[in-house]
Amino acid sequence: MAAQGESQSRGDALERLAQVGTYRTLGEQKLSPQEERFEKGRRTVGLFLAPAVFLIFYLLPLDMDETQQKLAAALLFVIVLWISEAVPIPIGGLLGIALIVLIGVAPVDDVLAPFGSSTVFVFIGAFILAQAMLRHGVARRFAFRMLAMRWVGKSTARTVIAFGLITCLLSAFVSNTATVAMLLPTALAILGTVANLMERGEDSEIDPTRLRVGIALMLMLAYGASVGGLLTPVGSPPNLIGRGLIEEATGEPIAFLEWVLAALPICALMLVALCVILLMLNRPEIKRLEGVEEYVAGEREKLGRLSRKERNTLIAFSVAVTLWIAPGIVAIIAGDDSQIYADVTDRLDEGIVAVLAASLLFLLPVNWERREFTLTWSEAKDIDWGTILLFGSGIIFGSLLQDTGLAETIGTWGADTFGVSSEISITIFAVILAILISETTSNTASASVVVPIVIPVAQAAGVDPFTPALAATFAASFGFMLPVSTPQNAIVYGSGVVPITQMVRNGFFFDVIGAILIVIGIPIMVSALGIGP
Numbered sequence: 001m002a003a004q005g006e007s008q009s010r011g012d013a014l015e016r017l018a019q020v021g022t023y024r025t026l027g028e029q030k031l032s033p034q035e036e037r038f039e040k041g042r043r044t045v046g047l048f049l050a051p052a053v054f055l056i057f058y059l060l061p062l063d064m065d066e067t068q069q070k071l072a073a074a075l076l077f078v079i080v081l082w083i084s085e086a087v088p089i090p091i092g093g094l095l096g097i098a099l100i101v102l103i104g105v106a107p108v109d110d111v112l113a114p115f116g117s118s119t120v121f122v123f124i125g126a127f128i129l130a131q132a133m134l135r136h137g138v139a140r141r142f143a144f145r146m147l148a149m150r151w152v153g154k155s156t157a158r159t160v161i162a163f164g165l166i167t168c169l170l171s172a173f174v175s176n177t178a179t180v181a182m183l184l185p186t187a188l189a190i191l192g193t194v195a196n197l198m199e200r201g202e203d204s205e206i207d208p209t210r211l212r213v214g215i216a217l218m219l220m221l222a223y224g225a226s227v228g229g230l231l232t233p234v235g236s237p238p239n240l241i242g243r244g245l246i247e248e249a250t251g252e253p254i255a256f257l258e259w260v261l262a263a264l265p266i267c268a269l270m271l272v273a274l275c276v277i278l279l280m281l282n283r284p285e286i287k288r289l290e291g292v293e294e295y296v297a298g299e300r301e302k303l304g305r306l307s308r309k310e311r312n313t314l315i316a317f318s319v320a321v322t323l324w325i326a327p328g329i330v331a332i333i334a335g336d337d338s339q340i341y342a343d344v345t346d347r348l349d350e351g352i353v354a355v356l357a358a359s360l361l362f363l364l365p366v367n368w369e370r371r372e373f374t375l376t377w378s379e380a381k382d383i384d385w386g387t388i389l390l391f392g393s394g395i396i397f398g399s400l401l402q403d404t405g406l407a408e409t410i411g412t413w414g415a416d417t418f419g420v421s422s423e424i425s426i427t428i429f430a431v432i433l434a435i436l437i438s439e440t441t442s443n444t445a446s447a448s449v450v451v452p453i454v455i456p457v458a459q460a461a462g463v464d465p466f467t468p469a470l471a472a473t474f475a476a477s478f479g480f481m482l483p484v485s486t487p488q489n490a491i492v493y494g495s496g497v498v499p500i501t502q503m504v505r506n507g508f509f510f511d512v513i514g515a516i517l518i519v520i521g522i523p524i525m526v527s528a529l530g531i532g533p
Contacts, residue, residue, distance in 0.1 A: 042084050042085070043085060044086075045084060046083070046084020046086030047086040049084065050077050050078075050080040053073075054077035055073075057069070057076055058070065064409060065406075067105060068405055068409055071100060071105050071401070071404050072410075073103075074099045074100045074105065075401075077095075078093060078393070081096075082445035085441065089386070089441070090385075090386035090387070093390050093392070096393060097111060111400070112392075113399075114392055115392040115396075117244060117392075117395060118349050118350060118351030118352070119243070119244045119350075119351060122240060122351045123234075123240060123388045124355065124383070124388060125356075126320075126354050127384055128358035129316060129317055129320060129357060130174040130178065131375070131382065132309075132374065133173070133174055134174065134178055135375075136313050136374075137310060138317075140303070141306075143170065144186075144300045144303065146162055147159070147162055147166070147186075147292075147296045148296050154288045154290060155288065155289070156194070156213060156288065159217075160217055160220055160275070160278070160284070161279075163183065163221060163224070164220045164271055164274055166224075167179055167221055167225050168267065168271055169228060170182075171224070171225040171226075171227075171229045171235055172228050172235045176225035176228075176486065177225075177486075179228075179488075180221050180222060184221065184491065184495065187218065188495070189295060190217065190295070191211065191213070191214045193289060193290075193291050194214075194286060195211065213282065213284035214498075215282040215498050216284065218492040218495060218497045218498050219278055219492065219498060219502075219506055221492055222486070222488040222492045224271065226443075226477050227477075228271075230263050230266065230474055231263050231264065233256055233350075237384075237444040238443050238447035239473060240391060241394050241395070241444065242451050242470065243473065245398040245447075245469065246455075246466060246469045248402070249402060249407075249459075249465060250465060250466055254531060255328045255331070255345075256325055256327075256350060257328025257331075261529055262470075262526065262531065263525075269521070270513070270514060274510065281505070282506075312360075312374040316357045319356070319360060320358075323356075323357070324353055326344060326348055327344050330344045361373070361380070397452060398451070398452045398455075406456075407459070408460060410456045411457045411458070411461070412456075414457040414460065415457055420457065420461060422463065423523070424519075424523070426457060427468045427523065428519055429457070430454040430469070431471050431474075431515050433450050434446055434472045434478075435478050435511055435515055437449055437450055438476050439484075440482070443486055446476040447476035454469050455469050474518045478511060478515070479511070480503075480510040480514070481503065481504050482504070482507070483503065489503065
């Protein structure tokens with residue numbers, strides 16, 4: 001009876017793991033009573049604190065321009081909503097937009113103009129492409145192809161490393177959250193295999209939710225997605241938000257290829273750090289995995305041959321990537337001051353390319369006789385519209401900070417208060433601030449809050465804001481310690497495999513390592529590649 005009870009308990013544990021295969025927000029995860037009280041309190045406080053902070057700052061007799069004070073009050077209102085998540089983060093941005101129009105900061109047409117930004121269409125096109133890759137199984141096929149490679153074999157450590165590499169590469173083009181949600185069931189199946197192998201030498205059942213290798217595997221998924229998301233401008237919303245704010249403030253765009261080349265060394269070094277430290281801190285209980293190769297082979301067999309939908313999705317994806325990097329290649333060959341580079345850049349705008357590539361999914365046929373195409377609108381419309389709204393909100397506040405002069409006021413105050421006057425000190429300040437904020441709220445909100453603060457601080461100190469703002473953009477994705485830091489952290493935490501103490505312990509190391517890599521790496525790559533003003 002005891003053995004039967006243990007077996008049932010283990011079965012319940014695996015079933016509980018399997019139920020988290022799709023993404024849910026932290027509020028929908030199964031939290032402990034203490035965590036539920038904290039989350040409820042955080043949201044309740046934010047609900048009342050946001051309007052209170054707005055009214056207090058709005059009514060204070062401050063010695064500053066009236067329009068600047070109104071905008072600052074509205075910005076504080078939005079920041080409190082973002083950090084507390086009293087309402088969904090995109091809704092917080094929309095409330096801020098409505099507020100700045102109602103209190104007369106700027107005319108409504110001027111306020112809403114950034115929603116026509118090219119970057120909004122990059123978001124839309126990239127999200128539709130990613131939706132097709134997930135829906136038609138292209139991403140899953142790629143994952144199993146990587147796991148089937150000979151170098152992975154039966155090694156536990158190499159399997160964990162392979163998951164990190166797969167997650168990084170997929171997250172460069174597919175939503176970090178969707179990548180982790182898609183790979184989670186496979187990771188859980190491998191974890192169950194580890195438990196079965198360990199039981200052969202034990203007298204009792206092994207709980208798969210209490211294995212060190214499980215912690216390493218799950219954290220590799222969560223952290224690998226954050227790192228891989230930095231590799232391309234479309235890999236993570238903070239990238240496009242930060243890049244848009246930088247272009248708005250400096251007038252200097254960052255080309256797709258330039259971003260990839262700048263991010264590649266940082267992402268590669270961070271992935272190495274993830275592999276080494278996760279396996280050291282969470283040393284796997286067994287070194288060899290029997291049965292994983294068979295499992296991967298079976299899953300690949302189920303996928304069958306490449307379908308027409310998969311081929312069409314790969315065509316659209318290849319068109320997008322080729323046209324995104326084409327201006328960078330032309331710049332290398334002909335020079336970025338040549339007329340041909342100017343013509344190519346004007347015509348191959350990233351937003352237009354994204355829309356064009358996404359449109360191919362509705363034009364490439366699957367069955368011409370029935371007029372069936374690769375993607376239907378009902379499939380495509382379920383993209384992350386919240387992020388698109390949040391991007392528009394962030395760009396609106398960044399633009400108004402410049403137009404009203406509030407950016408200069410904040411910058412002067414920040415430079416005097418924190419004593420930052422050099423590029424390196426401002427970059428360090430930007431990175432630390434972005435990581436700290438990303439630990440308590442989403443990385444998207446962190447980029448929307450920190451980059452508009454860092455730019456005026458740099459300008460007030462007489463420093464080119466390009467490098468500090470780019471560093472802040474990268475650092476916004478490097479909150480690793482808490483479930484609330486990123487949706488992918490919340491997913492793996494909700495699996496029950498990673499205790500909060502282990503997430504904090506492991507995440508602290510990577511916060512520090514990530515900050516160091518960004519502070520050192522971004523200035524080097526900006527200088528080496530000659531990007532920026």
